[in-house]
Amino acid sequence: MSALTTRKLLLAHRPSGEVKDSDFELVSSPLGEPGDGEILVENLYLSLDPTNRIWMTDAPQYMPPVKIGEVMRGIGVGVVVASKCEGFAVGDAVAGMIGWQEHACGRPELLGVQRVERIPGVPLTAYFGVLGVTGGMTAYFGLLDVGKPKAGETVVVSAAAGSVGSLVGQIAKIHGCRVIGVAGGPEKCAYVTDELGFDACVDYKKGGLDEAIRAACPEGIDVYFDNVGGAVLDAVLANLSLRARIVICGLISSYNQDSVPGPKNFEQVLMRRARVEGFIILDYGARFAEAGAKLAEWWQVGKLRYRETVLDGGLEMAPEALRRLLRGEKKGKLSLRLSARAE
Ligand SMILES: NC(=O)c1ccc[n+]([C@@H]2O[C@H](COP(=O)([O-])OP(=O)(O)OC[C@H]3O[C@@H](n4cnc5c(N)ncnc54)[C@H](OP(=O)(O)O)[C@@H]3O)[C@@H](O)[C@H]2O)c1
Known part of the structure; x- marks a missing residue:
């Protein structure tokens, strides 16, 4: 596994106006192996969110701004491909702050990801979208x-x-x-x-x-x-x-x-x-289970309709996807498929 590489998008500049491709740097690095208590996650779908644009600024905000040279912060849903962490098995789906990268390696709580209890028939993107x-x-x-x-x-x-x-x-x-x-x-x-x-x-x-x-x-x-x-x-x-x-x-x-x-x-x-x-x-983390159950119930009985746009094009498409989101050039929830393994 260590001979393989993975790619990530680093924030290279704080954007002014619309984000530009040149605000990011695409880098490759060896794919790490998890240490004790860690997991290696393959990012299958990246969620594009208006807050990505907020995180790129250094204005006072609700989370620390992404630093120049850091992997761009982003929400994703992925699959565990190697694990030395109790409670996470290879093949488990996880959702959270995987970042603008093809893989993330670390302790789940530091990565900011949680295991997804999958509901049969529910697509992975729903776990950051309609149910997320x-x-x-x-x-x-x-x-x-x-x-x-x-x-x-x-x-x-x-x-x-x-x-x-x-x-x-x-x-x-x-x-x-x-x-x-x-x-x-x-x-x-x-x-x-x-x-x-x-x-x-x-x-x-x-x-x-x-x-x-x-x-x-x-x-x-x-x-x-x-x-x-x-x-x-x-x-x-x-x-x-x-x-x-x-x-x-x-x-x-x-x-x-x-x-x-x-x-x-x-x-x-x-x-x-x-x-x-x-x-x-x-601020509502302690009550996510309550909302997740209610949303799933409404969705399954047809009370919630939901549309999504899933883009292809790999990680290099992320800045363009964010531009489209902020221009409204998409239908419903916007995400980017990052892996051929995505359903
Ligand atoms: N506070 C929180 O915890 C939290 C969490 C998630 C999201 N949010 C916020 O919720 C909002 C919606 O997020 P979302 O993920 O659901 O995005 P979204 O609505 O799926 O996409 C953004 C939409 O914003 C509209 N828009 C863009 N520029 C506009 C303008 N100048 N005037 C009016 N509408 C404009 C566009 O709709 P049209 O095509 O109709 O113009 C575009 O489709 C964002 O402001 C986001 O930051 C906040």
Whole structure:
């Protein structure tokens, strides 16, 4: 095994604007062998997440920024190919912070990976997507714990055709809410209403955003699940109900910008006695099993619909995949297949 090599993408520069291929360095190194307490994981699928772009900056954030010269941080799902660690056998599936690399070797807790209890018929990508940290779990805890929607209330969610947003809206429907999505373009809006079952969807690229949100939410907005910030957040702030809850899950409209402009309509938080709360999924680790079981139940009985785009092209495709994610050039959850062994 030690004669074999593996490849990794190191962060070479902090990007300005859209990431460039030259912000990364592709290097090969000998494939290590696990020591006592360690596992060797082959990365099968890399999850592309907007937060990859945050981790590349050195702005204050919820995890330490990736250092220049370090393997780019990323979530993946893989298979154990060698193990000297109790509780991990060759062939086990694992998910977590495998990184932008073809293999990872180390103690599972230091790598940040966990063994996946596979459910028959469930594809591996679901364990970071619809049932996993970057998709379903974020939607579940962000909406239910922070947004606290009640039956009959109006819930608005942005990036509604995406990984998190598509699930937020469906979970809100399960809880008896009226749900309005915000997405870019007629095709994505049709998907949100016709396939996901939202009550309406506003196309933020069409113009007249404030009027369109007002028309879709004549009684005001009780819960806003914000994935984007920017102009959509401002249009929502202008249309809040009394005691509205605003879940700040993401601000993707500003991730390629060096500074983030504040909301123009912030005074409406005061006028409508609203609550604005930031949310990070990693704070909910102790309750992942609860969300995983509930999401799997809803998914298996057909209450959650989910789309994904899986790209091929190997590790060198990762920067391009991230560019496409931030431009919205994909359907549903985006991932990159890294191995011919991937199902
Ligand atoms: N807080 C947490 O713990 C946590 C965890 C996971 C994700 N998140 C956040 O959740 C958000 C969604 O993540 P995701 O993985 O589900 O991605 P996603 O929605 O699958 O993909 C990103 C989407 O963002 C939309 N977008 C990009 N630029 C935009 C802009 N300027 N204005 C409006 N929409 C824009 C695009 O949708 P359209 O094609 O419709 O334009 C794109 O498809 C991100 O902000 C992410 O950082 C937070």
